[in-house]
Amino acid sequence: MRALAVARFLAADAIRSRRVLIPVFLYAAVLAVLFGGDPGPPPAPWAASALALYPIAAWLALTVANTEDPVQRTVTVAASGGHLPVAAGTLLVALAGDVVLSLLSVVWPVVATGYPHPPGLLMEGFLGHLACASTGTAVGLLCARPVIGRIGWSLMVAVFVVVVTGVQPWLPPVGTSVAALEAGAGTSPVAFGALLGLVLAGAAAGVSAAVARRL
Amino acid sequence: MPVRPGALRLEAVHKRYGRAPEVLAGVDLAVAPREIVVVAGPNGSGKSTLLRIAAGSSRPTSGRVRGRAPVVGYLPDRFPAQLRMPAAVYLRHLAALHRENAAAATESAGELLEALGFVGSTRTPMSGLSKGNAQKIGLAQALCCSAGLLVLDEPWSGLDAPAAQVLLGRVAAAAQDGASVLVTDHTGTAAALPRARHLRLQGGELRPSPPQPNGPAPLVVVELWCPLDPAEAAAALAPFVRAAPAGDRLVLHVPVGRSDALLRAALDLGCSILSVTPAARDAPR
Structure with a gap:
C-alpha cells in the first residue's frame, strides 16, 4: 500500500503548493455561473459543467504530476520502491480530485436550484462528470512529466487534445457522456463513459511509470 | 524495525542518456550486507547515475540489478530544499514511504538532527532551510528508516567538521546493523570509514582504488x-x-x-x- 502513502505525500505537497487550487477555484466559478440563474431541469445543464470539468481535470492532474521537484522525485521513487507506486499515487490524488469536483457539480444545483433531483438522476450526473474528469486525468498525466518534460509543450499538447476530443459528440468517453447528459439518456451511457475514463486514466499512469523507468 | 538486508548486485550495467556516449559501460558491483563501498571518480564520471540505479530511482539501459533490499535509504547529490511542507511533516511522509513506524522514525530523526547540529525549525517550510540544513534533513530521511540498502551521494559535502564526524559514525553503525552501504565522496572523509571497500569510477568502469587521502598531506x-x-x-x-x-x-x-x-x-x-x-x-x- 505504498501507493496510498505516496498519494498522501503528493497530496500534502500539492495542496501546500497552492497551484492545484487555481483549477479548483476556476471550476467553482464555472459552476456558480452555470447554476446561478435558471439553468433548466437536470440533467441537461450538467452537460456544460461536465464538459468544463474535462480541461479542469487535465490541468489538475498535470499540476499534481509536476509539483514535485525532479531531484526530490528520485528520493520519493527510491523510498517507495519504484516508479509504479509513485505513478499510482499520482493517479490516486488526481482521481480523488475528480471525485470531489464531480460530487460538487452534482450537489451544487441541488442546493442552488429548485428542481427535483431524485437519486437516479444524481447518479447519472455524477457518472457523467466522472467520465469527463477521469479522461481529463488521463490527458493530464500523459502531458506531464516524465512523458512531456517541458511545461510549454505540456500545455500546448493538453489544450490541443482537450479541444479536439472534447467537441466530438460521437467520441467516447467525453463526447458521448456529454451528449448523453444533454439528451437525458439515462445511466448506462455515462456509466460506460466513467468506466472507460477510469481505464484510460489507469493506462495513462502505467505509461507514465513506464516512461519514468527509461529515464 | 529490524533491518531487512539484501545482497545488492549490479550485473553488466550500462547507462546511456539519449544519443550521448555511455555513462556506465558495463559496471559489475556487489555490495554485501554489512559492507561499505565508497565510489570515487572525477566530476561527471557517472557516480550519481550509478547510485540512482543502485537506489532504484533509475534503470540501466542494459544489464541487471538484483537483490535490492526492500527498504532503500537514498540521499541524492544536492538534496533540494524546495518543498513547502515543514521538515517534520516531510520526514513523517518519508517514514511512511519507507514503511517505517512514524513515531520511531520521528524520534530517531530528531535525535540525528540534533547530533548533526541542525539549526532551524522542523515546523516551518523546508524551502526556508539553508543548504547545509536541507542536507541534514535529506540525511535524516535516508538514515532513519532501518534501510537494508543505504545509498548516499556525496553525503559529506556541505557538512561542517563535527557533523561530518557524526555522519561517519552513523554510516559505520548502519553497516554494522546489517545494511549494505554505497557512498560517493570527494571530500576524503570516507577514508576514515572502517573496513570500507574503495572503488573508482572512470571511463564508465569501476576499478579498485586506494582510499582518497584526507585532504592535503598531514x-x-x-x-x-x-x-x-x-x-x-x-x-x-x-x-x-x-x-x-x-x-x-x-x-x-x-x-x-x-x-x-x-x-x-x-x-x-x-x-x-x-x-x-x-x-x-x-x-x-
Whole structure:
C-alpha cells in the first residue's frame, strides 16, 4: 500500500503548493455561473459543467504530476520502491480530485436550484462528470512529466487534445457522456463513459511509470 | 524495525542518456550486507547515475540489478530544499514511504538532527532551510528508516567538521546493523570509514582504488629556538603552512614531505630543534 502513502505525500505537497487550487477555484466559478440563474431541469445543464470539468481535470492532474521537484522525485521513487507506486499515487490524488469536483457539480444545483433531483438522476450526473474528469486525468498525466518534460509543450499538447476530443459528440468517453447528459439518456451511457475514463486514466499512469523507468 | 538486508548486485550495467556516449559501460558491483563501498571518480564520471540505479530511482539501459533490499535509504547529490511542507511533516511522509513506524522514525530523526547540529525549525517550510540544513534533513530521511540498502551521494559535502564526524559514525553503525552501504565522496572523509571497500569510477568502469587521502598531506609541528629574531628566522625558513611565534621560540607547521628540508635549513641557520610532533588531524590550517 505504498501507493496510498505516496498519494498522501503528493497530496500534502500539492495542496501546500497552492497551484492545484487555481483549477479548483476556476471550476467553482464555472459552476456558480452555470447554476446561478435558471439553468433548466437536470440533467441537461450538467452537460456544460461536465464538459468544463474535462480541461479542469487535465490541468489538475498535470499540476499534481509536476509539483514535485525532479531531484526530490528520485528520493520519493527510491523510498517507495519504484516508479509504479509513485505513478499510482499520482493517479490516486488526481482521481480523488475528480471525485470531489464531480460530487460538487452534482450537489451544487441541488442546493442552488429548485428542481427535483431524485437519486437516479444524481447518479447519472455524477457518472457523467466522472467520465469527463477521469479522461481529463488521463490527458493530464500523459502531458506531464516524465512523458512531456517541458511545461510549454505540456500545455500546448493538453489544450490541443482537450479541444479536439472534447467537441466530438460521437467520441467516447467525453463526447458521448456529454451528449448523453444533454439528451437525458439515462445511466448506462455515462456509466460506460466513467468506466472507460477510469481505464484510460489507469493506462495513462502505467505509461507514465513506464516512461519514468527509461529515464 | 529490524533491518531487512539484501545482497545488492549490479550485473553488466550500462547507462546511456539519449544519443550521448555511455555513462556506465558495463559496471559489475556487489555490495554485501554489512559492507561499505565508497565510489570515487572525477566530476561527471557517472557516480550519481550509478547510485540512482543502485537506489532504484533509475534503470540501466542494459544489464541487471538484483537483490535490492526492500527498504532503500537514498540521499541524492544536492538534496533540494524546495518543498513547502515543514521538515517534520516531510520526514513523517518519508517514514511512511519507507514503511517505517512514524513515531520511531520521528524520534530517531530528531535525535540525528540534533547530533548533526541542525539549526532551524522542523515546523516551518523546508524551502526556508539553508543548504547545509536541507542536507541534514535529506540525511535524516535516508538514515532513519532501518534501510537494508543505504545509498548516499556525496553525503559529506556541505557538512561542517563535527557533523561530518557524526555522519561517519552513523554510516559505520548502519553497516554494522546489517545494511549494505554505497557512498560517493570527494571530500576524503570516507577514508576514515572502517573496513570500507574503495572503488573508482572512470571511463564508465569501476576499478579498485586506494582510499582518497584526507585532504592535503598531514602536517608536522616543528618547535625551534633560533639565535635571531623569530620573524627573520621564519622568513628564512619559508615556505611553511603556518608560523606561530611563542615567546623566543618559533612553532612552524609544515607538510610531512617538507619537514626534513626545513630542519636542515633551521640547523644551518644555527637554530636548535626543541621538538618535532605530528599535528592533530583536525588542526586548523
